[in-house]
Amino acid sequence: MMYQSIQTFIEDYKGESEVTQKLLNALTDDSLKQEITPGFRSLGQLAWHFVRSTEMLFSAGVKFDLPPEKEPPATAAALAEGYKRTTQALLDAVQSQLKDESLQETVNFFGMNWKTDVLLYNFLKHEVHHRGQLTILMRQAGIPVSGVYGPAKEEWAAFGMEAPV
Structure with a gap:
């Protein structure tokens, strides 16, 4: 079993999403166009993927509002705010819509049968x-x-130290 309680997932995701939010808050409008190589997601597209991929939890019956835009906003501030709002909506929905017993229910995720706790775990790892x-x-x-x-x-x-290699 990945998670034994909804509260454990909530605490885990709060911590991880705070780190992600801090990184998203550091983005600049110019940085959003950065690509690792042509034809792959830009920095802005990748950052917006954090927002849009929260719909993974819809497979577990968790419902909350996502921004309707499939494409990322034009500004880093709007992107970071979209993540902040979506993360809070997700946490509120998980808290109110799932019970500890829900964690052992089997759900269909892209043709795979996963227990809800596995879906939550893989969502976080994603x-x-x-x-x-x-x-x-x-x-x-x-x-x-x-x-x-x-x-x-x-x-x-x-810390007054040199970074290790």
Whole structure:
């Protein structure tokens, strides 16, 4: 079992989404066009994917409002605000619409039968996966990144230390 209570998921996702929000808040309008290579998601498209992919939870019967736009907003501020609003709506919906017993219910997700706890776990890991991509694109765009599970290179100096290699 991945999650044994809805509250455990909520606490886990709150922590992860706060880190993601901090990174999204650092984006600039110019950075949104940064691509890793032509034909792949730009930084803005990847960041908007955090917002749109929350619909994964619709498979578990969790309903909340998503921004109607499929394409990312033109400004970094609007993108970060969209994530903030969507994250809060998701957390409110999970809190009010799922029960601990719901975690063991089987749901269909893209033709796969997963228990709700597995869906929640994979949803969270999906965000973590894309957050790693986000930090690389941020660096390519010249935007300093904040530490996620430890200090970023730039943050070591604040500790009076050199970043390890």
